[in-house]
Amino acid sequence: VSEYVRAKVIEKGEPIETPPSLSYGFGNAENEVLKAKLLGGTFKNAKVLVQNIIDPNRMPLANIKVKVGDEILLKVDGTNDGIERVLINNYSRDGFLIYLTGILVIVLALVGRFQGIRTALALAISIVIVIQLLVPLIVKGYNALLVVTAISGVIAFSSLIIVTGFNRKTGSATIGILGGVIIASFIIIYADQKLHFTGISSSRTAILTQFTVSEKLDFRNILMAGIIMGLLGTAMDSAVVVASAVREIKNANPKLSTSQLITAGMSVGTDLLGTITNTLVFAYLGLRLILLMTFAGTSIFTGGKLEILSTETISAEMLRILAGSIGLVLTIPITAIISALWDKIFGFLGLIRS
Template sequence: MARAPEGEAAQHPEGEVFRARVLEVKETTGESAVQDLVKTSQLITVEILTGPLKGKKIEVPNATTGNPAYDLHFQPGDQVILWAEMENGRLRDVFISDYARDRYTRYLAIAFILCLFVIGGRKGIKAVVTLGITGLAIAFVLLPLLLKGYNPIGVTVLVCAAVSALTFAVVGGINNKSIAAIIGTTGGVLVAGLLAFAAGTAARLTGFAEEEAAMLLYIPQETFFDFRGLLFAGIIIGALGAVMDVAMSIASAIEEVKKANPSAGRLTLVRAGMNVGKDVMGTMSNTLILAYTGSAIPMLLLFMAYQTPLLKVINLDLVATEIVRALAGSIGLIIAIPITALTAGFLINRPRKRRFVAKKYPEAPASRGRIKQAEVPEPDGWANYPRPNNLPHR
């Protein structure tokens, strides 16, 4: 557990964020405080596009130091984000915070949704709905509860179980296939979380491997955080998507086998599910490993450039955290395969209850007023009714 030090909580300046368009850029060159670098100062004229100052044109200075990690270079027509401090409705101070990138991410999101609609059809529409449900659950349930200091692992497991249940119910309907996928997903995620907790505790992972975790010490809410719990919660969420994919693939395959061969028994269905799971297992495990490796490429390049000894690398808190994250998620994915196969084989092969079908008898002749129910003939009277030609007459 950790808490922000007394009196050291970060105080954010009161201000507003606006979108603006660059109209004109004037560049001047001067000597840099950094050796052998040239400092460029830009005087940028922008037009505010949002907020109460919409349409107002102002000039904003923009200094660069030659460091590409921090420098921003603008051209006329660029859209930028302004951070402005207001006082009595007037601008007190303003600077350019960053490029406006949301337009391009919005275009990419639209392309993603169109691909789902065109290729997936109704299933694609359902996928968009479930994606929205997942986003709402994270934004309005998971994160607010974590910010209030609730147990990270417990909250995350409950949210993941609810998200998986809603996702499978919307995509596949409420049936045995979805129930089997939910059980398999929940089991796999729980295993991943428990393994991460056990390995992380034994390896004494701190939960401060990322800079953002340390910054939580200074938030104004002064919340007590279980940083190890946050680490394990992140591992559970990271494994959820891959485990859901595997569970639904296996449950769907078993259902299709049962439809194609109604006489298939439980053992046959379980074997079919395990075969599908074994094929998916290798690729999905690689997916998790490659996803975590892809986010750590700059760090790995640093280790290689400075020829850091392997013994030191694998014992760093940051590296050990990523190893535990990848391996725990992969093991949870693997465990979800037999759980889903066994559950789906049992549920999908359950015998259905036969419905009683009433025998149809000749209709009673129509009569005025109230319609009388046709009388069922006595057994001795069956001989008076017409019978098929291929049956012997009694």
């Protein structure tokens, strides 16, 4: 059996200097022996010894500095006769993330009460759809951009039904979101022809191309699909607010004309533009702060702005921000128009009039 197991460090030996042959030719690496208790897996509760080499000449992510009480991730190889080999793999980070997820659900329930619980449920279902439907379809070789565009509609509709119910607001918001997503998709497809993306803009992606089990993966399309996914959350926010505003205004004054309802929806939407667009931009910049430092031309990096802007990584992030923002902005008028025309478009069929 070969498995990754969470373990808790219960004892730490004094580090000894590692010979140059084991430390990239340098003699200043340290080799410490850790005693750890396995917290799961086939050999749960077993106590094992594992070597941990700390070498300042390696990249920081390759050095795992631990203390007694820390949880680490071990690769354990063994047979029915017992454990044969144990290697330290990384810090164990999943436990804390699970606790933090629980705190998020509790906060949603305390602040939003029943609505907060429905929000948590909608989020959970969206994650399940991504993991169980979207990712397998892409792995099977389906066009990632088309898959993400279609799944975006499914996620938007299912989430809005859970949070706001099956009504006119849900229908018009979903159509508005899909409209913004589709427009952003066309922009991205056109931009790809101009920017000549390969989709392999990072070391992680390059490694994935070597070890992937599928030869059908189109990393260029996956890159573009990721841009669309980043738009979905903020587009849902703006579409729901605009659709809700139009519905409330129409309910308060049924005599308003279609053009007046569109104007009212646009008025609410334009108030959202500044904050929602900033949310999208800073969400991307926050994830890519190191790239922002690169473009700013700090002393950390060499190369002019023209050279930096022409790299695939930077230009892909710029496209992510620009195409996403355009799709987000256009979601507002599409939602306002659909909301105002809802009764005329769908009323004769008797669909979702509330």
